[in-house]
Amino acid sequence: MALSPRLEFRQTQSLTLTPQLMQSIRLLQLSHLELNDFVEAELLRNPLLEREDGGEPGETAEAPEPPTELSAYEDTVTRSERIQDADSIADNYDTAVENVFPDQPAQDRLLPQSRVDGDGALGNGEAPDLDQYVADRPLLSDHLMQQANLLLKTQGDRLIARYLVDGLNEAGYLAVELEAVADQLGADLADVEAVLQALQGCDPVGVFARSVPECLAIQLRERDRLDPMMARLLEHLDLLASHDLSMLMRRVGCDREDLADMLAELRTLDPKPGRAFDSAPVEAVVPDVFVRQGPDGGWQVELNTEVLPRVLVNRVYYASVTRKTRDTAEKSFLSDCLATANWLTKSLDQRAQTMIKVAAEIVRQQDGFLAHGIAHLKPMTLRNVAEIIDMHESTVSRVTTNKYMATPRGLFEMKYFFTTAIAASDGGDQHSAEAVRHRIRQLIEAESATAILSDDTIAEVLKKEQGIDVARRTVAKYREAMNIPSSVIRRRQKKALQHVG
Incomplete structure (x- = not known):
């Protein structure tokens, strides 16, 4: 068969995502903070976009008053009378600035063209920026190095201190080995240990510890409460964690009353002293959707x-600018800006409609939860909601990501309502995994010290009371996910609370 070039025509169908369509899909999964940042960037880039002021439709903004025209002489006289900084006043009195304003000479030099009126506003008509007066939270490393520079006298010790400070984790514990620090700096291990001992006296008390017992020991030593009995207690904290108080009292050599006093002393200590310098800002969760009961x-x-x-x-601005310009590049730029602006407004409107559609379906399916509580939470998947509202499952996933719903039962992430289903033993309605976890927690919280429920017993109770067909392994998995200890440890805990409390 001879090979020869030829032309062929084929007709195929394919789905192509345009850049604007991909951007619209991306807008769905953005939180309201990320969405506002994106829109703010578009407002700066696109001259045809403007933020809606929230006024009623049809309202027109009042025309600004024309500025008052001043002559050059009047303007110069007015400014010369108004601007009186520290340097000019000091020159008039033939003295130094420090003698006129002993407290704030530097501040007056920084703001020579402004003054503060009686109401707190600057003389140039601008309100003061309050963010400039907010105290910045110091970092733990800076706070410790300030103390280290006072405690340590030589540059070598301060260099070791810098390496030890950099080796702290967020809780204030030393996460590096002293031998590694000594090898890296070429210093003696004894010198590194001496610097560490000096740094362990810094504020906050307990930093530079290498374990929880050492952290607590540093704080107790500062209070002069580290007696031999307390030291033995710190050596056997594993028995305290497992609530084996009988063995703990034998190892420490104390009675129940002494043990209760020492445990009360330990509760006043901070096992993570570095948390006080956590620089992460605390952000309040703002709901995206409100659910209220109607009349x-x-x-x-x-x-x-x-x-x-x-x-x-x-x-209007687009029409006026387009009439005046004759440049092809400028017209193309304006056309692109208009298309982008139209796309953004439509995408924001479509995003809002999709969110309200998904939220309404969630509320419809979880009516029992809103009316009666978590025990009536129904199993629901993304596919169930997507099929009912005629959307793709991925669209529902994006809409519910990082979105929160304020309900009469509290504030919940929209993903919270999507849980897996657990079959019923009698073939009836399925149960939500979240409702099963809630019931397990209720059973454990209601148990007494003489009647601790094992995982097998909890599974039998769930099957007998509510017809929930759940295996023992599933109960153990849910219990561990809720950080609930096993029945053996819970029995020790409850007995300990009876004797020590």
């Missing part, structure tokens, strides 16, 4: 419009 007994679902960005397309 007819149903549920009303609405978006939190306070956190959603609202933008408008300034078509």
